[in-house]
Amino acid sequence: MHIAATYLKKRHIQLLLTLDKTRHLGQAALALHMSQPAASKALAQMESSLGYTLFQRSGTGMQPTELGEIVINYAKNQAGAAQRLALELDAIALQDQRLLNVGILPSATVHIAPQLISALVAAQPKLNIALHEGLLTSLIEQLENNELDCVIGRTSAHVDSSHLEALFLYEDPACVVCGSQQSLAPHASQFELGDLLHHWWVLPPKDSVLQEHIQMMFSRLELPLPQHHIQSNATLATVALLNQHPWVGVMPRMLAEHFVQQQALTIFPIDTHVNFGTIQVLTRKEKVKTPPLELALGLMRQLFSAY
Known part of the structure; x- marks a missing residue:
């Protein structure tokens, strides 16, 4: 490779391009905030290193030689390559600043996702938002690997919090529900928990954290677990079953209220004395968070502070 391909530095390139534009050493020096002797010395050093005369000097200015035109x-x-590289790097950085x-x-x-997304779109229409639903273990792993900016939902005490931090949103109380199309719904206000024990129930899976909370609910009211029940963690299937049969279910109140609005469930006005858990936002412990994440955290503080 010829030395011309490796020797030219940024200051040489700037001088060559400015000389090509002005064809005058004094004007080029002025444009580059250099003294004319310094510009003349830099050009002479460049020509000496390359071994070619790049410009013909005259009393009226400077003209590039044939080899000078090539250089x-x-x-x-x-x-141009440097400018394109800078633009591409800026575009990548800007994309990172617009992705959540x-x-x-x-x-x-x-409950949370629709409100958050609506608020984000209103606040930052150009923000690219990607939602990833999954189980806690998988989502935490993605968060730790920088594949996610945050994880939102009911978390477990078993989460290693040494390198994560949590933003508390609200406690999620348990409530007792039935299908809005079933015979129990019109008379929901007349029932105590004990009155419903002879019905079939849809309960969280055995050995789950939610099941422990359900057992606590019945224990506090000095009632046994319903004898007839099935186990389900499939929300839509649970709602469908409750509307096909005069069955009873237990679910987080925020989730139940969504289906009440859809006229799919009715909530019994029974105080369960039990929370299903804490809803919070997990993020990595970082000194500086990206602007989209800061925006999302601020919006969630506003949206859910009253719960």
């Missing part, structure tokens, strides 16, 4: 074209290509990857646990899908 100027090379300098233009180098300057949100991990959503099932407990946050119908």
Whole structure:
């Protein structure tokens, strides 16, 4: 490779391009905030290192030689490549500043996610938002690997919080529900929990954290678990079953209220004395968070502070 391909530095490229534009050493020096002797010395050093005369001097100015034209074209290509690289890097950085990857646990899908997304779109229409629903373990792993910016939902005490931080949103109380199309719904206000024990129930899976809370609910009211029940963690299937049969279910109140608005469920006015857990936002412990994440956290503080 000829030395011309490796020797030209940024200051050489700037001098060559400015000389090509002005064809006058004094004007080029002025444009580059250099003294004319310094510009003349830099050009002489460049010509000496390359082994060619690049400009013919005259009393009226300077004209590039044939070889000078070749070197100027090379300098233009180098300057253009540097500019394109800077633009591409800026575009990538800007894209990162406009991207928000949100991990959503099932407990946050119908209540938090729609409100958050609506608020984000209103506040920052150009923001690219990606929602990823999954289980806690998988989402936490993605968060730790920088694949997600945050994880929202009901979290477990078993989460390693040494490198994560949590923003508390609200406690999620348990409520007792039935299908709005079933015979129990019109008389929901007349029932106590004990009156419903002879019905079939849809309960959270055995050995789950939610099941522990359900057992606590019945224990506090000194009642046994319903004898007839099935186990389900499939929300839509649970809602469908409750509307097909005069059955009873237990679910987080925020989730139940969504289906009440859809006229799919009715909530019994029974105080369960039990919370299903804490709804919060998990993020990595970082000194500086991206602007989209800061925006999302601020909006969630506003949206859910009253719960």
